Amino acid sequence: FLGVFTSGGLAPSLEIINSTYTGIFHFNLTLFSDRLYWLIEIPRENITKNTDIAAVEEWLVRITLQHGLHIYTTEGTLLDNVREPILQGDLGAIMTKNDISKVYQHVMDLKVAKCPCANDVALLGFILNETYNGIYIGLSFSGFWNYSDTTWYNLTDTIYSQVGEEHTKLSVVDMVLTNHFLVILTSLGLFVSGDLRYPSSSFSRADFCGFERVDYVKGKLWYNEKCFANREHFEVDYVTITFERNRTLSESSSCFYSKEPLRQWLPCLPHILKGKKTIASTLVTFLVDQEHSAGVYLFSNQVSKTTTVSVSTLKNNKPGLKPKFPLFVFPSSFSSPVGMVFHPRSHFLYAYGDQVSTHDISRSRVGVNHSLVLC
Secondary structure (H helix, E strand, C coil), rough: CCCHHCCCCCEEEEEECCCCEEEEEEEECCCCCCCCCCCCCCCCCCCCCCCCCCCCCCCEEECCCCCCCCCCEEEEEECCCCHHHHHCCCCEEHHHHHHHHCHHHHHEEEEEECCCCCCCEEEEEEEECCCCCCCEEEECCCCCCCHHEEEEEEHHHHHHHHHHCCCCCCEEEEEECCCCCEEEEECCEEEEECCCCCCCCCEECCCCCCHHHHHHHCCCCEEEECCCCCCCCCCCCCCECCCCCCCCCHHHHCEEECCCCCCCCCECCCCCCCCCCCCCCCCEEEEEEHHHHHEEEEEECCCEEEEEEEEEECCCCCEEEEEEECCCECCCCCCCCEEEECCCCCEEEEEEEEEEEEEECCCCCCCEEEEEEEC
């Protein structure tokens, strides 16, 4: 069958693309008589010579029957697993298939985190019920398409070395994988890995004075995803953690943020001057917009059923009291906000809940571009 194409001078070509590189490789027209497929071997150094551990873009691979004809085209991805930071070391003790299968029956939910630069690199964490205990995370370099490509790690001993083994009911609550760090929110606290470019299995615990298990299990992590493959000098990763406000937590202590190396955590809300009335709204989340040196807040007021967005100017990486734009109020139909996220390759901001609204804050004000109603 393949001989029909080769006799006509047709053979596949393979194109490898990212934002800084394009290479085209041609399959050989000559086929072995017993071969039912085309085969090409490309040395890694023909694509890239870099071997340092760093955040790198995943390549797009496009195969066509003949370059330029655009027929029988198929696409895929190619991962540089020599350089991808989280693939270079072990997160904890490696588990066997039999070991991890014993955990399945105790799993209530899952948490997924992916690499900002490579969609195929992803983490899966188990949220456990109260009959089991531990931190179990799977790492895949194939987007979990192939189970054999998943490595399972047991981080339980690593976490207990920070908090003491007398504590129980340990479980994953949330996870974020940044360009250089893995952040794990557990039922016993927030833990940050060492710089993944320098492989080790060490984690440090972030200290939030007065917080207990009941606070951590209701916490959420927020991350403004952006690939640092072509990093500007001012670009760093920011991560936010929010807690559910209760009788012991004030609004100012229900949200904290940090920039890499994620060791110092600051309140999201600036200190309010004495005598000034506080906002009755609840802070849903806070994101840092580095391109405009701004902090973006999503507020919800369940009494008046209003949802608002506020943008503050950052000075020395801290939000100020003076807003950068006038307060934006969502339509009344958007009354149950859940969170917001920046699109990683544009400057659109998505707020989501009982609706999804898109915003562009690169202009002189915040405004709704489009609203999608979820049923």
